[in-house]
Structures are given as C-alpha cells and as structure tokens.
Amino acid sequence: MSSPAAPPTTLHVGGAAPYDVVVGHGVADRLVGLLGEQPRQVAVVLPETLRALAAPVLEALRGTYRVTELVVPDGEAAKTAASAAGCWEQLGAAGFTRSDAVVTFGGGATTDLGGFVAATWLRGVRVVHVPTTLLAMVDAAVGGKTGVNTAAGKNLVGSFHEPAGVLCDLSLLATLPRADLVAGLGEVVKCGFIADPRILELVEGTDPDALTAGSPVLRELVERSVRVKVDVVVADLRETGGAGGHPGREALNYGHTMGHAIERAEGYTMRHGEAVAIGCVFVAELARRAGRLDDATADRHRSAFARVGLPVSYAGADYDTLRAAMAVDKKSRGDQLRFVVLEEVGRPVVLAGPDEEHLRGAYETMAGARP
Numbered sequence: 545m546s547s548p549a550a551p552p553t554t555l556h557v558g559g560a561a562p563y564d565v566v567v568g569h570g571v572a573d574r575l576v577g578l579l580g581e582q583p584r585q586v587a588v589v590l591p592e593t594l595r596a597l598a599a600p601v602l603e604a605l606r607g608t609y610r611v612t613e614l615v616v617p618d619g620e621a622a623k624t625a626a627s628a629a630g631c632w633e634q635l636g637a638a639g640f641t642r643s644d645a646v647v648t649f650g651g652g653a654t655t656d657l658g659g660f661v662a663a664t665w666l667r668g669v670r671v672v673h674v675p676t677t678l679l680a681m682v683d684a685a686v687g688g689k690t691g692v693n694t695a696a697g698k699n700l701v702g703s704f705h706e707p708a709g710v711l712c713d714l715s716l717l718a719t720l721p722r723a724d725l726v727a728g729l730g731e732v733v734k735c736g737f738i739a740d741p742r743i744l745e746l747v748e749g750t751d752p753d754a755l756t757a758g759s760p761v762l763r764e765l766v767e768r769s770v771r772v773k774v775d776v777v778v779a780d781l782r783e784t785g786g787a788g789g790h791p792g793r794e795a796l797n798y799g800h801t802m803g804h805a806i807e808r809a810e811g812y813t814m815r816h817g818e819a820v821a822i823g824c825v826f827v828a829e830l831a832r833r834a835g836r837l838d839d840a841t842a843d844r845h846r847s848a849f850a851r852v853g854l855p856v857s858y859a860g861a862d863y864d865t866l867r868a869a870m871a872v873d874k875k876s877r878g879d880q881l882r883f884v885v886l887e888e889v890g891r892p893v894v895l896a897g898p899d900e901e902h903l904r905g906a907y908e909t910m911a912g913a914r915p
C-alpha cells in the first residue's frame with residue numbers, strides 16, 4: 545500500500561512499440577520530458593469542460609511547443625467520425641507533421657477519439673495519453689485500442705495505435721464526479737474476475753466511500769488493473785487470439801457484448817462502466833445456465849459490482865433489441881454470437897454460439913423477471 549506521497553509506479557508495456565504507464569500523484573508534470581525535443585508542435589485533444597483542469601498541462605506545453613487545442617464534445621458525444629474530421633481539419637491548418645505529437649487529456653471517450661485522430665493523421669503520429677477518469681487510467685488509455693461509434697453500434701470504426709506513454713495522475717481524480725469514479729470501478733472489478741482475485745478481495749474488504757483520489761487502496765486497484773490489461777495486451781495486441789484456451793485480448797471484453805448493446809439501446813447516455821457491470825452479471829448468469837460457472841461465483845458478480853454502487857440489472861430494452869445489437873459485436877463470426885465467459889475466477893474462455901434459451905433466460909434474470 546502507498547500514500548499520495550509515495551513515488552510513482554512505472555508499468556512497462558513491452559512489444560514492438562514499447563512504452564510506459566506511469567501511475568502516481570503529480571505525474572502529469574512529466575509530459576514535456578516524455579514528449580522530448582522532437583516535436584515542433586503538439587495538439588491537445590480535450591473537452592471544453594476540462595480546460596480549467598488542463599490549464600497547468602497546457603501552460604507547461606506552451607513553454608516548449610506550439611500548441612493547438614483540439615476542443616471536442618464532452619464524453620461519448622466526441623466519439624463520432626465528424627469529431628475526428630474536425631480534428632483532421634485543424635491539424636491540416638496547423639501544418640502538423642509526422643515529427644509532431646498529439647496529447648489527449650480526458651476520459652476514455654477523449655482518449656479513444658484522440659488516439660484515433662493520432663492513428664489516422666498522416667497514417668499515424670505519436671500520441672501520449674493523460675487520462676483524467678479512473679476508467680481511462682485503468683483501461684481506455686492503455687493498450688492502443690482507439691475508435692469512434694457509428695449508427696450501427698459502439699466502436700465500430702477504429703484502429704490499434706499504441707501510445708508513446710500514459711501518465712495516470714491520480715491527483716486529477718479529485719474533481720471527478722463520484723458516479724464517474726464508480727463507473728471506472730466497473731472495469732476494475734472486471735479485471736478482478738478475469739485475472740486478479742486480489743482485486744475482488746480489496747473491493748469486498750474496503751468501504752467503497754473510502755475509495756477516493758488520495759486513497760492508497762484506489763491506487764493499488766489502479767496499478768493491479770493496469771497490470772492485468774498490460775499482461776493481456778502484450779500477449780495479444782491485435783486480438784488475434786490466445787493460447788491454451790485463453791481468449792487472448794478478447795478476455796478484456798468480458799461483459800462488453802451485453803454492455804455495449806445496453807449502451808446503444810440507451811443512446812449512449814448510460815456510463816460505459818455501468819453497462820459493463822450489468823453485462824458482466826448477465827454473462828455470469830449465461831455461463832451458469834450453460835453449466836460453465838458455479839452458482840457462488842455467478843452470485844459473487846452481483847454482490848461485487850453492487851457493493852461499489854454499480855447497477856446489476858437492466859430492463860430498459862426488450863430481449864430482441866439487445867439480441868440484435870449484440871450481433872454486431874466484434875467477437876461475432878457470421879451469425880454466431882461469441883461471449884467471453886468464466887469457468888472460474890481468473891479463467892476466461894470463449895463460449896461460441898450459446899443456446900438461445902440460455903441467452904433469453906439470462907436476459908430475463910438480468911431484467912428481474914426470473915430469479
């Protein structure tokens with residue numbers, strides 16, 4: 545365990561384009577050092593709502609580089625082809641070259657869009673993420689998935705583009721609304737179920753109200769979740785599959801098949817981490833019905849997510865609507881739905897083409913219609 549004064553932790557991400565994820569208080573101050581002397585100019589992707597929070601970062605950058613602010617809509621509204629096109633226009637007007645760099649400052653929606661802009665401008669320029677939500681620190685800013693939504697569904701256009709560095713400055717979480725911090729815990733608890741049972745013990749053994757920006761337990765949860773993500777991504781960056789029955793990168797998609805369907809049904813007004821929590825409870829029930837998961841572990845999903853204040857049921861859309869939305873999930877192959885399910889905590893596997901009765905039954909339990 546560590547206090548806010550504890551030195552930063554560096555988690556190295558190996559592979560063809562290695563980089564570090566730095567976790568600690570005040571680490572955003574490292575941005576200029578990380579970008580180095582090569583860029584002449586830096587484009588900072590951020591929502592208008594975070595400009596005050598970003599002021600010290602912008603000021604530090606202006607001391608060294610020509611800075612263009614790419615101000616994008618707040619939250620999920622930023623993840624559109626139109627937002628990306630607006631950024632491309634501004635980069636063109638600024639004469640942004642391959643030696644220049646993009647910085648993202650915001651939650652996962654901002655890092656997803658900004659990462660996509662960096663991936664596509666001149667077929668790829670350097671990007672450094674400064675995530676400002678718990679969810680973006682533990683998940684979105686790490687691993688190189690970038691993208692935008694289309695009318696057909698979530699994250700349907702994007703690319704893999706690894707950052708040159710990720711600075712998780714825990715002090716930035718001080719202003720994050722409680723509901724957004726709790727949403728980030730959705731991905732944290734997901735990491736506990738797919739790979740690190742200690743995360744579940746920490747969540748189950750801590751007063752959720754004590755999980756604040758300066759909390760040592762929150763920091764341990766961040767570091768453990770980043771470690772889970774890094775280990776999976778290093779083994780299977782492009783989601784081509786794992787070895788020995790492990791789903792590879794698809795494991796990180798645990799709970800997302802239903803989670804993304806719910807987000808779409810709600811017009812992207814529900815927080816991603818909330819939808820993921822419901823999706824994990826749904827898929828645990830599916831696995832239980834399919835005879836893959838024991839009752840106690842399925843029930844533990846409901847209790848662990850509920851403990852931190854996340855929703856665990858959803859009846860806002862009917863089964864057929866959600867079933868149709870799940871069909872466009874990236875894990876689908878032809879007409880076949882594929883889910884990541886658990887056989888036990890820490891043992892994810894792929895369940896392809898589940899029994900339609902099990903699916904409908906799991907939906908009815910999720911909707912509260914059937915125990």
Ligand SMILES: NC(=O)c1ccc[n+]([C@@H]2O[C@H](COP(=O)([O-])OP(=O)(O)OC[C@H]3O[C@@H](n4cnc5c(N)ncnc54)[C@H](O)[C@@H]3O)[C@@H](O)[C@H]2O)c1
Binds near residue numbers: 593618677699727
């Ligand atoms: N690329 C990936 O691997 C990956 C992983 C997980 C999630 N995601 C994506 O991330 C998105 C969700 O990210 P999110 O939960 O961070 O939501 P978000 O980016 O929509 O941010 C949530 C809200 O918090 C505000 N905010 C951000 N930082 C703040 C701060 N420090 N103080 C005050 N307000 C702050 C934002 O302005 C916004 O209103 C989804 O689009 C999801 O698909 C991507």
Ligand SMILES: O=C(O)C(=O)C[C@@H](O)[C@H](O)[C@H](O)COP(=O)(O)O
Binds near residue numbers: 689699793800874
């Ligand atoms: O990094 C991954 O891989 C993930 O699946 C992490 C998820 O938490 C994240 O929401 C991701 O954006 C989902 O990706 P998608 O491929 O289902 O769009």
Ligand SMILES: [Zn+2]
Binds near residue numbers: 731820
């Ligand atoms: Zn997610």
